Ligand code: NAD
């Protein structure tokens with residue numbers, strides 16, 4: 001097993017020599033902005049719920065007020081959060097790696113707010129609600145909710161259907177164009193930096209697999225993940241490693 005020092009110097013030289021780079025992020029990159037991952041302890045309000053049980057079409061049908069309340073709580077968290085040094089470092093990477101593609105599983109907008117110019121969102125966005133019945137986008141102003149478990153979703157002005165969050169729920173298809181662009185980028189890259197993702201949620205988890213199959217090197221930044229043979233693993237937090245990597249590789 002590589003030590004963190006060995007992994008760090010390997011990662012620095014991989015970054016310096018990369019021409020076609022993909023950064024692939026998951027919930028861990030926003031953890032240090034105060035947005036919990038699905039595996040973190042939640043606030044006392046929500047601790048009795050399993051996020052994976054709330055993030056499904058069946059859960060919305062069963063209890064739309066609870067599911068809408070959950071997403072309104074998450075939307076408020078994201079709205080009040082600020083990009084952390086990992087988001088900022090990823091945005092800064094564009095200056096040094098002109099062919100960089102950023103692919104995220106996150107539904108917050110912290111990459112955009114950090115200055116990343118184009119982000120492929122595989123799992124949608126907290127800020128793009130649409131009708132559960134007719135799928136038309138819902139553009140009306142919503143106020144940011146407080147700490148309430150049950151909030152009735154607004155109604156669609158076209159068909160009176162319930163409005164649902166614009167995220168991809170477990171068991172749903174990913175947006176086709178985004179998934180295609182992500183697979184293409186994974187095929188073409190020579191280096192993929194996987195930051196703060198458990199690699200358990202498919203089909204997004206295929207992205208590093210595709211990159212590896214096509215000969216790319218992979219760097220993981222994660223306090224917990226297990227080592228994959230041949231990959232470079234920096235064990236620890238994204239907000240610590242990302243700025244250090246850029247400083248050493250390019251400044
Ligand atoms: P995940 O919850 O499955 O895994 C998060 C990973 O981040 C874990 O491997 C964990 O060890 C790692 N991690 C925790 N803190 C970290 C840190 N400070 N630095 C680096 N890594 C850290 O998240 P996932 O892989 O993105 O998949 C779950 C799904 O949940 C996603 O598809 C996403 O749509 C959704 N989600 C999104 C957000 C968000 O938008 N911020 C938050 C939670 C969940």
Ligand code: ZN
Pocket residue numbers: 131132133134135136156157158159160161
């Ligand atoms: Zn409708």
